[in-house]
Amino acid sequence: MISIGLVPNIHDASIAVVYDGRLIYSKEIERISRLKHNVVSNNRTYLYSPFVYFVPALVEARQYLLKKYSIDISEADVIAIPFDYDILYNNKFLEKTFQKKYKGKCYFSYDLFFGHVIKKSIDYFNDHIFGVLRLANVTKRRLGQVNIDPKEEWLKTLSQLPTEPQDPFLYSYLYGKKYFYLLLLALGLCKIGGKRIGTKTPIVLARMIGKALGIDPNLVSDISGMVLNSCNGIASSIDEKARLILNNKIFCNPKSRYVKIYKTLRKLHLLSARTYNQDLIRLVEKVWKIAFGKEPKKIVTVPHHLAHAASAYYTSGFKRALAVTVDGSGEIASTTVWDVKDGEFELLHNFPTISYSLGGFYETLSYLLGFDIFEGPGKVMGLAPYGKKTDKYWNLATDILEVYDEDSEVPYAIKYPVVNVPVLFSNYRVNWDPKAKPLNEEAANFAYVIQRRFEEAYLTLMRWAVRQTGIKEAVIAGGAALNAKANMEVLYAKIFNDMFVFPAANDAGTSIGAALWAYEHVLGGKVKNERIENVFWGADFSDEVDEAIRWAKDTFNLKVENADITQLVDHLLRNEIVTVYQGRPEFGPRALGHRSIVADPRIRENWERVNALKGREWWRPLAPSLLLDKAKEYFEVGEHLPFMIVMERFKEEACERLPVVCHVDRTARPQTVTPSIDKNWYQLIKAFGDETGEYVVMNTSFNLGGEPLVDTPKQAIVSFLLGRFDAMWMEGYLIMRR
Numbered sequence: 017m018i019s020i021g022l023v024p025n026i027h028d029a030s031i032a033v034v035y036d037g038r039l040i041y042s043k044e045i046e047r048i049s050r051l052k053h054n055v056v057s058n059n060r061t062y063l064y065s066p067f068v069y070f071v072p073a074l075v076e077a078r079q080y081l082l083k084k085y086s087i088d089i090s091e092a093d094v095i096a097i098p099f100d101y102d103i104l105y106n107n108k109f110l111e112k113t114f115q116k117k118y119k120g121k122c123y124f125s126y127d128l129f130f131g132h133v134i135k136k137s138i139d140y141f142n143d144h145i146f147g148v149l150r151l152a153n154v155t156k157r158r159l160g161q162v163n164i165d166p167k168e169e170w171l172k173t174l175s176q177l178p179t180e181p182q183d184p185f186l187y188s189y190l191y192g193k194k195y196f197y198l199l200l201l202a203l204g205l206c207k208i209g210g211k212r213i214g215t216k217t218p219i220v221l222a223r224m225i226g227k228a229l230g231i232d233p234n235l236v237s238d239i240s241g242m243v244l245n246s247c248n249g250i251a252s253s254i255d256e257k258a259r260l261i262l263n264n265k266i267f268c269n270p271k272s273r274y275v276k277i278y279k280t281l282r283k284l285h286l287l288s289a290r291t292y293n294q295d296l297i298r299l300v301e302k303v304w305k306i307a308f309g310k311e312p313k314k315i316v317t318v319p320h321h322l323a324h325a326a327s328a329y330y331t332s333g334f335k336r337a338l339a340v341t342v343d344g345s346g347e348i349a350s351t352t353v354w355d356v357k358d359g360e361f362e363l364l365h366n367f368p369t370i371s372y373s374l375g376g377f378y379e380t381l382s383y384l385l386g387f388d389i390f391e392g393p394g395k396v397m398g399l400a401p402y403g404k405k406t407d408k409y410w411n412l413a414t415d416i417l418e419v420y421d422e423d424s425e426v427p428y429a430i431k432y433p434v435v436n437v438p439v440l441f442s443n444y445r446v447n448w449d450p451k452a453k454p455l456n457e458e459a460a461n462f463a464y465v466i467q468r469r470f471e472e473a474y475l476t477l478m479r480w481a482v483r484q485t486g487i488k489e490a491v492i493a494g495g496a497a498l499n500a501k502a503n504m505e506v507l508y509a510k511i512f513n514d515m516f517v518f519p520a521a522n523d524a525g526t527s528i529g530a531a532l533w534a535y536e537h538v539l540g541g542k543v544k545n546e547r548i549e550n551v552f553w554g555a556d557f558s559d560e561v562d563e564a565i566r567w568a569k570d571t572f573n574l575k576v577e578n579a580d581i582t583q584l585v586d587h588l589l590r591n592e593i594v595t596v597y598q599g600r601p602e603f604g605p606r607a608l609g610h611r612s613i614v615a616d617p618r619i620r621e622n623w624e625r626v627n628a629l630k631g632r633e634w635w636r637p638l639a640p641s642l643l644l645d646k647a648k649e650y651f652e653v654g655e656h657l658p659f660m661i662v663m664e665r666f667k668e669e670a671c672e673r674l675p676v677v678c679h680v681d682r683t684a685r686p687q688t689v690t691p692s693i694d695k696n697w698y699q700l701i702k703a704f705g706d707e708t709g710e711y712v713v714m715n716t717s718f719n720l721g722g723e724p725l726v727d728t729p730k731q732a733i734v735s736f737l738l739g740r741f742d743a744m745w746m747e748g749y750l751i752m753r754r
Contacts, residue, residue, distance in 0.1 A: 017539045552602060718732065
């Protein structure tokens with residue numbers, strides 16, 4: 017039996033294949049966060065539509081798996097998508113959670129969640145993303161029938177929007193929600209370009225679009241009129257509306273006149289959410305048919321956090337475990353706690369995004385530091401050790417995120433809808449140049465506070481979960497679990513007897529969880545739950561290496577020799593920066609010896625050299641790869657940590673010897689290596705240690721700034737040339753410049 021997981025998201029898109037009870041293939045498709053600048057300038061059409069990146073990925077997976085395992089994934093028994101909005105109807109526990117109040121404070125307003133969704137959608141509209149709707153084209157063709165001043169800024173914005181839905185998530189989230197998106201359109205038109213507009217024009221526009229969609233015009237008129245009147249009456253701008261409408265104090269009063277408005281919006285959102293799963297399924301059906309010329313046998317949707325929990329549990333080797341998932345948001349929850357026993361998942365606690373999103377807390381405060389939501393949190397984690405606790409930022413963080421203790425009814429709560437934090441606290445924004453020297457003290461102090469407050473909530477959550485369940489073996493996943501420093505604090509606090517953090521904790525990993533869960537719970541198979549040692553799950557391009565080598569010699573006149581990987585040591589000892597390309601690529605955000613840049617960790621200048629080469633900020637940390645049997649000589653604990661997902665703290669004398677991979681607070685994100693994990697990688701580190709006495713190399717991902725990790729041999733050669741590296745080992749060949 018074959019089970020496939022697909023993440024058709026605007027970021028972290030991925031595919032996973034489970035066969036005979038084992039994960040045999042997984043690949044993170046070109047991340048949109050790295051390709052966001054690839055647009056066609058004349059019509060703003062994004063190149064990363066689902067048909068551009070999913071179809072080739074499916075075809076590649078089929079070809080590789082036919083050759084390696086003699087299986088045809090086009091005949092897959094089930095395709096699992098890790099999003100399921102039926103949870104809005106089927107999980108009564110969620111309704112109770114939303115309505116719950118803690119210590120008299122309105123943290124759990126059900127209406128606030130939909131206020132959060134509305135505000136986020138307004139932001140999409142104002143950023144031109146709303147234009148993925150096909151309806152924009154209909155609108156533009158019929159604008160002549162409406163008495164509108166074409167000089168209005170909002171109209172000019174509308175006329176510039178793309179006419180086709182280019183993105184799978186927004187295709188599903190907006191285009192499929194016929195009723196709800198009209199409200200968003202009306203809200204978005206309340207205030208655009210700094211000018212207030214009347215209610216008549218947008219209502220006419222909404223009715224016109226509604227008619228094209230076949231929606232009852234009376235419903236369109238009533239709802240859009242109500243929303244427009246309310247938003248015009250409540251605030252003079254979207255920013256101010258965020259302060260008033262979405263401030264939780266409004267909804268603590270059940271007699272508030274705004275509650276009626278948002279109850280209506282809530283009902284319409286629930287109505288439109290029913291189409292979400294249908295749209296995802298239709299999208300996957302279309303992509304599948306283009307790739308393979310046939311309909312898929314079966315498609316199912318899996319709740320997002322269940323997919324996270326399954327990804328960590330089925331790869332942990334535990335029979336019974338406490339599963340904790342922590343991210344920005346998935347469906348309507350951001351944190352969940354599970355009791356998992358023999359593959360049966362019991363949901364114990366489900367914390368809604370609006371009041372519990374630790375990922376949202378981190379992302380939105382990172383935004384105030386000028387970082388984006390994709391790479392910002394990782395940069396803040398690296399910036400934090402340069403800072404210190406200051407009252408200004410600490411008071412802000414503690415005001416937003418309240419942390420209790422493991423005996424409380426809940427472990428923590430977020431006081432404000434996180435989506436509005438950048439607006440409510442815009443006066444805290446730090447204007448600075450992240451690449452400038454010296455480092456901006458205010459930015460570093462803000463980062464320190466963000467990280468520390470996050471860690472406090474994260475540790476309290478883990479202790480609280482143990483107190484609730486009594487289970488001392490844990491698996492952890494979710495985007496917030498990429499915070500390796502917080503994971504180190506959990507490890508050092510000895511909260512669990514044993515813990516396993518899934519290496520691809522972000523949303524890309526949910527394709528794996530969905531495929532594994534569906535294999536057992538949809539197909540009736542049995543997953544072989546074993547602790548994974550590596551994440552080398554992509555396609556192997558070894559059969560293309562010889563051709564790529566000939567191409568490199570003929571086209572670029574590169575010097576190529578047959579060589580063992582240990583010959584790279586000579587180059588490292590000359591303080592050269594080298595790369596390694598071998599076998600199947602890593603899945604997840606970290607390079608682990610198959611697509612790696614390597615340098616001598618003893619020479620301090622290499623820290624800035626490598627960061628500059630990759631286009632990174634000079635202060636960002638670099639990671640060590642070391643032999644497991646030497647780990648206790650370098651680190652305070654010396655655990656086996658093969659995935660760079662949990663940090664350790666260097667011993668002081670070791671830190672002084674290895675300045676390139678020891679951060680300013682003596683932390684590092686290590687990869688411990690054994691021969692069974694990767695024989696070649698182990699031999700390289702051992703050979704370097706035999707020469708230098710330090711069984712550690714600096715290891716970072718083999719990609720240049722703004723690009724995904726190299727995948728094929730030819731991609732590796734191009735990046736080798738563009739990055740002006742000194743040498744590259746590629747599966748038995750040593751490549752050098754002449």
